[in-house]
Amino acid sequence: MSDYFPRREFLKTAALAAAPALLKSQSPNDRLRVGWIATGSRGQFVMKQMYRLSKDSVTVTAVCDTYQGNLNAGKDIVQSNEPGHTPKTYVAYRDLLADPNVDVVFISSPEHLHFPMALQAIAANKHIYLEKPIAHTIEEGQQIVEASEKSGRVLQVGTQNRSNKLYIRAREMVQNGDIGEVHYVRAFWYRNFDAQADPTKTTPAAWRYVIPSDTTPENTDWQRFLEGSAHKNISFSPERYFQWRNYWDYSGGISTDLLVHQTDISNFVCNRTVPFSCMASGGVYQWGKEFHDDREVPDTFSAIYEYPDRFHLNYSCYFGNDQYGYGEQFMGHDGTIEVMDRQNLHFYPQPKFIKGHAPFTKQTELHLNYLKDFDQPDATADHVHNFLMAVLGKEKAIAPARAGQIAAIPGHLATLSYKTDHKTFWDPATNKVHYS
Numbered sequence: 001m002s003d004y005f006p007r008r009e010f011l012k013t014a015a016l017a018a019a020p021a022l023l024k025s026q027s028p029n030d031r032l033r034v035g036w037i038a039t040g041s042r043g044q045f046v047m048k049q050m051y052r053l054s055k056d057s058v059t060v061t062a063v064c065d066t067y068q069g070n071l072n073a074g075k076d077i078v079q080s081n082e083p084g085h086t087p088k089t090y091v092a093y094r095d096l097l098a099d100p101n102v103d104v105v106f107i108s109s110p111e112h113l114h115f116p117m118a119l120q121a122i123a124a125n126k127h128i129y130l131e132k133p134i135a136h137t138i139e140e141g142q143q144i145v146e147a148s149e150k151s152g153r154v155l156q157v158g159t160q161n162r163s164n165k166l167y168i169r170a171r172e173m174v175q176n177g178d179i180g181e182v183h184y185v186r187a188f189w190y191r192n193f194d195a196q197a198d199p200t201k202t203t204p205a206a207w208r209y210v211i212p213s214d215t216t217p218e219n220t221d222w223q224r225f226l227e228g229s230a231h232k233n234i235s236f237s238p239e240r241y242f243q244w245r246n247y248w249d250y251s252g253g254i255s256t257d258l259l260v261h262q263t264d265i266s267n268f269v270c271n272r273t274v275p276f277s278c279m280a281s282g283g284v285y286q287w288g289k290e291f292h293d294d295r296e297v298p299d300t301f302s303a304i305y306e307y308p309d310r311f312h313l314n315y316s317c318y319f320g321n322d323q324y325g326y327g328e329q330f331m332g333h334d335g336t337i338e339v340m341d342r343q344n345l346h347f348y349p350q351p352k353f354i355k356g357h358a359p360f361t362k363q364t365e366l367h368l369n370y371l372k373d374f375d376q377p378d379a380t381a382d383h384v385h386n387f388l389m390a391v392l393g394k395e396k397a398i399a400p401a402r403a404g405q406i407a408a409i410p411g412h413l414a415t416l417s418y419k420t421d422h423k424t425f426w427d428p429a430t431n432k433v434h435y436s
């Protein structure tokens with residue numbers, strides 16, 4: 001058996017030669033000056049995680065959000081973590097990017113706004129932590145990759161599973177040959193919610209988040225929300241603003257909101273890149289018109305991927321039953337590594353097929369718990385820390401723009417397959433999608 005507890009520190013990479021130089025305005029003892037664009041649910045969570053692990057490396061000099069309630073919430077988190085300090089507040093993200101006291105920006109806006117915000121942040125010479133998916137379309141993601149790689153600045157995509165020590169261990173085990181050749185991965189994400197699209201319920205329908213009672217077109221700045229959207233003349237809709245995941249103009253639904261985490265981690269663990277084909281299928285089964293729910297994106301979804309060199313990913317997602325939760329099963333000829341709910345890793349050998357080994361027993365199974373065995377309460381804090389250390393030239397970013405794009409392309413292929421009812425094919429030579 002291999003040593004499952006090696007002292008390898010995956011992130012303390014030797015590749016520091018490639019890391020960017022310290023910021024010009026910065027002495028090694030200075031804190032990085034952070035500007036935060038969009039302090040909604042994820043923005044607030046990531047900011048707290050940043051303070052949990054990286055408090056000594058940062059000061060948040062500016063926050064920006066178009067909804068006043070979330071702008072205030074972002075400012076409050078800064079003030080409670082940096083007593084006596086008040087960040088500047090902005091409604092227009094371009095003003096934040098023009099602020100000379102911002103070196104590093106976090107972008108946690110809805111998906112359709114990633115593209116304009118990231119491109120402008122790159123143009124403003126900022127280092128960027130950009131939430132997943134990298135962009136709303138393949139073409140936009142490609143432009144971000146190109147601009148980011150030219151810029152010489154760090155861009156980290158918010159695919160934090162890469163910083164989860166369970167997946168780092170799974171990757172080491174696969175590299176070590178512990179499960180033999182891996183041709184097949186099963187990934188799934190199951191959730192359950194009330195059947196009603198009623199946000200006053202304690203568990204409202206999926207992605208029907210509570211709309212604050214003070215919401216108006218003015219205090220949400222509807223026109224700024226529409227910036228990255230294909231349709232600009234839609235009248236004000238609090239549902240679209242606060243529940244944007246349900247509409248194609250702002251989100252790829254399950255494909256780009258959830259699946260990208262799992263294509264990303266399958267790439268990471270199994271050392272794969274982009275699939276050459278995808279076939280997706282599903283629908284709105286849980287909600288819909290009879291529940292007065294105008295969602296456009298499916299709540300029930302499956303996608304089958306074929307990758308070069310004999311690799312297959314079988315993905316399913318359903319919002320009507322959470323019995324099997326969240327997980328990936330990396331299935332090799334000699335064993336299976338299963339990571340469940342990003343909390344537990346199970347290793348099951350396939351004894352009967354292993355030649356030249358003593359028969360495996362139950363003891364050769366391995367079960368690791370994220371908190372107990374790794375003392376890691378949430379990988380987001382580590383992912384942010386890795387980003388900040390990369391900006392300081394001390395580590396290499398684990399999820400650069402290209403990795404984010406490689407994770408997102410399969411998500412987009414699935415959306416396109418679902419919408420067109422065709423199998424989609426990815427041509428890496430031309431960076432184009434073809435249809436069956």
Ligand SMILES: NC(=O)c1ccc[n+]([C@@H]2O[C@H](COP(=O)([O-])OP(=O)(O)OC[C@H]3O[C@@H](n4cnc5c(N)ncnc54)[C@H](O)[C@@H]3O)[C@@H](O)[C@H]2O)c1
Pocket residue numbers: 037038039040041042043064065066067070091093108109110111113131132133158159160224225227241242257
């Ligand atoms: N990495 C993860 O595990 C993870 C988890 C959840 C969400 N996310 C990602 O985080 C992002 C945000 O998701 P969320 O759940 O926080 O959404 P949210 O709706 O809660 O927050 C979005 C925020 O953006 C603000 N906003 C809208 N338009 C703006 C504009 N033009 N300028 C400035 N602010 C604007 C809104 O007012 C809101 O506060 C998405 O890309 C999502 O995919 C990632």
